[in-house]
Amino acid sequence: MKSPKAIIHLLSSSLISFLFYVLAITCLTSTTVSVSYGGNETDYLALLSFKSKVTQDPYKVLTSWNHSFHFCDWSGISCGKRHKRVTVLRLDSNGLEGSLSPHVGNLSFLRGLSLANNSFQGTIPHELGRLSRLRYLYLDDNKFCGVIPTNLSRCSNLEDLWLPRNNLDGIIPKEMSVLSKLSRLVIDNNKLTGGIPPFLGNITSMEIFSAVGNPLGGSIPDTLGLWQSLREFYSGSCNLYGSIPHSIFNLSLLVNFSLSNNHLTGSLPSEIGIQLPNLELLQLRTNKLTGVLPPSITNCSKLWYLEMSYNNFSGKLTIDFSKLRDIDTIRLQSNNFHGRGEADDMRFVDSLKNCTRLVHLELSNCNLIGVLPTSIGNLSDQLSFLALGDNQLFGSLPLSISSLVGLTTLDLIGNLFKGKIPSTIGKLKKLQYLSLSRNQFSGPIPDAIGNLSLLTLLYLHSNKLEGLIPSSLGNCEKLNGLDLSYNRLGGKIPKQLLQLPSLTYFLDLSNNTMSGSIPSEIKDLKMLSGLDLSYNELSGTITSSLGECIRLTKLYLSGNMFEGTIPSSFSSLGGLEVLDISKNNFSGKIPQFLGKWKSLEYLNLSFNDFEGEVPVAGVFANASLFSVWGNDRLCGGLVTLELPKCKETGSKKKRFPFFILVIVIAPTLLIVLCCVYLLCKKKRNSQPSESSGSERFMKVSYNQLLKATDGFSTENLIGEGGHSSVYKGILDSNDDKSVAVKVLHLQSRGAHKSFIAECEAWRNIRHRNLLKIITSCSSTDFQGNDFKALVYEFMPNGSVHDWLHSSENTSKLNLLQRINILRDVANALDYLHNHCQTTIVHGDLKPSNILLDDDMVAHVGDFGLARLLGTDLNQNSSTGFKGTIGYAPPEYGIGSEMTSCGDVYSFGILLLEVMTGKKPTDGMFIEGLSLHKFASMALPDQVIDVIDNDAIVLQSTEANAKKVEECLAATIKIGVSCSVDPPPQRMKIEIVVNELQRILDVLQNI
Template sequence: MITQDPYKVLTSWNHSFHFCDWSGISCGKRHKRVTALRLVSKGLEGSLSPHVGNLSFLRELYLANNSFQGTIPHELGRVSRLCRIVLAENNFSGVIPTNLSGCSNLEELWLYENKLVGSIPKEMSLLSKLVVLVIQENKLTGGIPPFLGNITSMEWFSAGGNPFGGECNLYGSIPPSIFNLSLLVNFSLSQNHLTGSLPSEIGNQLPNLELLQLWGNELTGVLPPSLSNCSKLRILEMNFNNFSGKLTIDFSKLKDINIISLEHNNFHGRGEADDMRFIDSLENCTRLVYLGLSNCNLTGVFPITIEGDIPSSLGNCKQLNGLNLCYNRLSGQIPKQLLQIPSLTNFLDLSHNSLSGSIPSDIKALKMLSTLDLSHNNFSGTITSSLGECISLTMLNLSGNIFQGIVPSSLSSLRGLEVLDISQNNLSGKIPQFLGKWNSLEFLNLSFNDFEGELPVVGVFRNASLFSVLGNNRLCGGLVTLELPKCKERGRHKKRFPFFILVIVIAPTLLIVFCCVYLLWKKKPNSQPSQSSENERFLKVSYNELLKATDGFSAANLIGEGGFSSVYKGILDSNHNKRVAVKVLHLQNKGAQKSFLAECEAWRNIRHRNLLKIITSCSSTDFQGNDFKALVYEFMPNGSVHDWLHSSAYASKLNLLQRINILRDVATALDYLQNRCQTTIVHGDLKPSNILLDEDMVAHVGDFGLARLLGTDLNQNSSTGVKGTIGYAPPEYGIGSKMTSCGDVYSFGILSLEVMTGKRPTDDMFKEGLSLHKFVYMSLPDHAVDVTDDDAIVLQRTEANAKKVEECLAATMKIGVSCSVDSPPQRMKMEIVVIELQRILDVLQNI
């Protein structure tokens, strides 16, 4: 029962073709019966017909990454030959059918990223051949049933992102029987509310483990040393839990390990040599790609504390491409062996420790390293010229140390550098001219040093929001807005070129050119065939239908107005009296035509529960013969976030839980646009008025009039084009940079801060260097409640609950601050934002 087939993949499904020749169908060679149905990522919308139960020879059902809705038909249980069911990444609701146990040959069941509810049916224990069960990111409850331990054939069990536990035992524990599945290869229960500790013999019970993901829970106790016996382990992710005690895993036995992520726990040490033994054991982990032992969390609590020198044995990890040891108590110097790992290309983060000495000249060996962060340590001496040989660096942070002397001229070879922060040191001399010649530089921080002389006004120095020179009292010149003293003239009789002569000579020429261009433009035809043919694809409803639906586009039905369009509410008779929002383009305004095409193209490529649903479009003429274009959307009865924040029309205001839910919804939509679409899409104009709320207060992102599809013709940005809205557009757009996903992250950050504080970024209070970003940043971490919108806070009965609310406020605002920093590379990733907001919601919902 397919209602939408945007890619026309089912055009062959008719009597003109034998069903074995239909798209997505495979049949047996002898009996000509359907054995496989494969329609993955086809944009299909509708429900799965119960008649699928009549395909008695069906062995494989692949329908992943579509928009199927409704329940999974229980008739599937009649298809006993089924080996693989892949219904992931859809909108299936209801429960997992109990009679799937009738699929006695079932080996793989993939149901992740749906809306399934209820518990895992006990009948699943009858699937004796089941190898793969992947059910994460649904709405399943009731706990992890012990009977799953009876499916001894299981090799892959993944159930992350579900509110397991039910009403009586909300946090639940992992049943001991699960650890009897000795064939388990992949075991993932991340992002739940699981509590309790791991069995001490887990490594002996699950000897075949290759992937163990339990991050994002509330597990306690020590990490069992027996994990050392999982000799096949490749991925160990235990971050964001409450594990404590000393790290006693002998990593030397895990020779195939690729990823170790233990951040955000409560590990502790005593400063003794044996506290570093676990890192020393990494010497034999020659396939290690990522090592995360940091504590860079949003709450500002630093429970994991590693002490002592950085072991030189890390230099034996020849495949390591990312190392994060920030926020610990590491001391001593950087071992030369660490700088001789040829695979270290992604990042090296040793910030916020107590490292000392100078940067070894061996740093030059890291020619392919992208990010180097040595900030907030005790490094001294001069900045080594060897850094100039790290030609792949895009981010270099040396701030908060004791470096002195001048900036070495060798750094001029770092032409791909996007972020350079050398603030809070004792550097002196003149600001190097080459810093103003780098086209790639997006943020430069030279503040709180002792630089002197004239400040350049070229390159990055042309925009005051892209650099900082605070605390350098001997600088002069530069942009007027910096209010630095004027530089002394070198000579009294300096000749000045009479620029008025240029004006007299050039002005008539420019006037002639302008007139010629204007005459040519007047002769240009009003319509272009290529554009008309493009618009014909959008012709769905008539102008007359929309005129009637909105009562003649009456002012009484006007619900919003912008530079390119006006939006009216209405009722479409042809669509069963469905309430709609009609967006009418102002075609007389420059850019409206391009906005219409961009929005149509964007909606053709996306479909998500947190994106505004488009119903149809219209490209026609009105009764006077004028061009008319409109888009018709599903009506959102609760208006926009802007209305709830700033309009007096709503007597009640958004509470704290509603605000963070809205932010989570918006972040989920952006994560989809940036990471889960076939083509990455940049929204370009994220702001409260473009976030609309349905009857359940679920947020939907709308208005893709400025959208760009990266890698397509719609990504041709001009330097003079409109890019976002003042206050929400990132600073790099102001200097002509192309629209990117990082720009949307910045807009989301500002949106988050506005939602939490109730203050617009253009509020009159934000002047003389103060911005919404800085206003919130200065309140963290201890005074977040002081800048929060009063309507968002509900007083808690107990002091403990009040403390939790304050922590949630601070954590949410830190996300907004992290997303709205000036430097694009340093902005928070949207997939991380979604995870963090969900964690905050989980805490609030249990207060």
């Protein structure tokens, strides 16, 4: 046992150790706090306030913002060496969500603030006006709303102000005119109005101005001519009108000048090339400009991009391109460049021989008259795209065209070319798209065309071609579509052509003089979507092998000499939408399986020798969907067919006395009718509001919807748009299933029109890939105000936009899911465009309007901008922007009417967004780069570099990985083909459906 002295000594030692420990902790804590504050509590507290307003930090970039580090060492922070004050706050592309704290205005030494490509929302704090030292402010690609703060005018040292791709509205504030050092103002893709204000001309330091995609309106002010330092000017799709002020053409330092998709009128000054010698990009497409395209453009020796398409330029094209040695793209289509009284409009081609970097030349629909000179062969071997379609070019196609070995697209459709197609065309080994249709070519199709092994689409229809179809076409192993219709081709269908598994889009040999029967090799075209052999001299029975083409949606065999019965193997063609076998010699009974095909929209059996009873099921239940005229031995069917009744078979049945039936049934029937009448009258009197839908929809009142959504509570709010708010709810009459209630903001301009458009669109459409409408309500609320709402089936998996861009979705869409969704959307569009009684244009296709159910099946919704073609309903005005910026096609920007081609463009952009994960309004798409071009440049070998990483599934074998890459390339190619600028060149939606299905089949078998 220890002595008392030893115990006291031990306690003393422990106490001293404890005091030293406490002292050390105190010093460490004091040091930590001192390090955190760094002698400047204002900056420290401002940064903590910034962090407190951030609600989502997926990459944990703000985890270093704690007491363990001096704030100058925090992520994204830079400080001055002398005072240790924050000079730069940069947190670009970190997925941050939340609002921007007004306390950032207390960072009084701040010179740079960059929060681009995040998801900050709310208004831009006016307290930023306190930052008198601020030189650059980058808030692009966020969700800021409200107006541009007037207090920013107090940032007297501001040089760069970038606010593009937000939701800002209002006008450009007048106070900004005092920002004397501002040199770069970028406000693209917001909702700004009020025009380009004249006072901006006072900012004489301006070097870059970009306002693309704002509904500004108004004219271009003459005062902008004071921007003597201006190098780049972009104001496309701004609803501008009037002429371009002459003062603009005095800005000699201007390099990039773009005013596309507006309503500008007037002509260009003849000396534009002398006044603007430094131009590299000149883009004035889709306006209403007139006059001659000034020859002085040749003086712009640095020009690489010239786009003046879709205007009203006239007169002869006399630009001397020989001095434009850097020119890459010339797009002048859809103008009127014919010289009066002359027929040599193509002489300008001679001057293109020095343009060794030329890649894209497009002069379609320009009313050019003349011969295509042999000097066409002197063009750049880099030339990839050549389009001279829909002009009046005549004479022979020069042999020298074979020198353009870089061509991937050659489009000469709709001219007056005659003579033979030169066999030298087989030297264009890179050619993927070839159209010589609607000309006067004669003679045989050259065998050399089989050398075009990369060819995917070949159009030779509407010529005078004769002879046999060359078997060498079987060498075109990538051929997706072939159209040889309306020629004079004869002989048998070559078997080699039918053994191309790549032939999936269409094969059209109609209106020729083909003979013989359909070869059994037709079975190899299992993925073919459309087959047209009509109006030839084909004969014999239909081979049962045709039943193996299970992907067929359209089959035309009319106007031949086929005989025999419809083969039973046809029963496997359950996906057919159109079947036309009229004007042949078919016989026998109409097969019952034709009435069981759910997809069949039109059936033509007329002018054959069918006999027996006409079915009444399926397509036969609607007389407008089928035809059986000219078959004299048919009977029965619908009464409207007025065919004779079919004779009864077997023993004659004993008839029950008719008068007894009358005595028994009549009183009963009278009683039933009275009950039904009274019931309907009672129900009609008790109904408080009237549904705007047809009688097949249930009726709901305002009170029921109020109850279903718990008083339209914010807890049930699941979405909000310009014209409406959407709430989740449960209707008592809907088996307690969740519904989505879309309540229209009737005080919003256009909301009533949007409601009518949706009601008309939903009235008679049903499809598994369209959002299911349950009912609509047009009534008044308890205050007597008009109330309109639509009730839809609730989609538990949200929208495609949420899956692509919301940080709340931790799981991402895999490749198969993405292709399935795209196939579903394409199916819906195909139905709306091609299979409704009246063609319906959706008008606003985008990821937020594509909703996903429990099984991740896609449903297209929001028909607020829909248009029913061929009716007086929902006609859109020619003024105003239709759709959503980024997804709406270019032609809508100049007031063109909505068309199905516009929907296809939107689908193309949607596809590219789904596959790349990038919005069309992404901040990277500047200076002429777009989502379409971004994807197009990756084809065919670099596609993997642009695909969203979450979509790529690594495969275990090299062969499987290659198949995946091929599928990715094929998918991107569809998106690019759908989103090309000239509407007629966009891929048909029915072709899109079949191609996506083919891609899905390949992926599912990996």
